[in-house]
Amino acid sequence: MNSYSYTFCVTSDDIDFNGHVNNVTYLSWMIEAATRHSASVGFGYEQCLELGGTWVAKSHTLEYKKPAFENEILQMKTWIEEIGKILSTRRYELTRSGDGALICEGKTEWVFVDSRKMRPMKIPAEIIQGFEKS
Numbered sequence: 001m002n003s004y005s006y007t008f009c010v011t012s013d014d015i016d017f018n019g020h021v022n023n024v025t026y027l028s029w030m031i032e033a034a035t036r037h038s039a040s041v042g043f044g045y046e047q048c049l050e051l052g053g054t055w056v057a058k059s060h061t062l063e064y065k066k067p068a069f070e071n072e073i074l075q076m077k078t079w080i081e082e083i084g085k086i087l088s089t090r091r092y093e094l095t096r097s098g099d100g101a102l103i104c105e106g107k108t109e110w111v112f113v114d115s116r117k118m119r120p121m122k123i124p125a126e127i128i129q130g131f132e133k134s
Contacts, residue, residue, distance in 0.1 A: 003079035004037035010072045020067035030092050030106050033078040041130035051124045058109040065102045073097040080131050086120040
């Protein structure tokens with residue numbers, strides 16, 4: 001499946017007491033990337049609800065490679081590594097635009113659940129096809 005990428009600037013709100021990007025911020029960026037990618041293929045939050053479901057995280061894995069600092073321009077890249085009946089594995093790479101340095105890698109396992117019962121449900125074929133076409 002194809003990847004989705006975008007660039008953004010690190011703000012002062014992203015910085016922790018050590019003077020670099022806060023660890024929790026990386027996770028929020030990963031979730032934002034997943035949300036943007038899903039919306040870009042036509043299956044954002046509202047469209048998933050129309051199909052009766054929503055995504056919930058089963059697990060997140062982050063590996064920090066280099067620190068990032070205020071005012072740096074970063075590029076987030078995400079893609080679906082694997083998609084099954086109810087589970088999707090998404091990967092992330094965050095690089096610094098200036099020198100291409102790998103800042104962080106991540107992985108999330110997302111489970112598609114019935115939005116009312118909050119129980120796993122089969123990922124609709126339309127969603128799978130949307131990611132395959134992206």
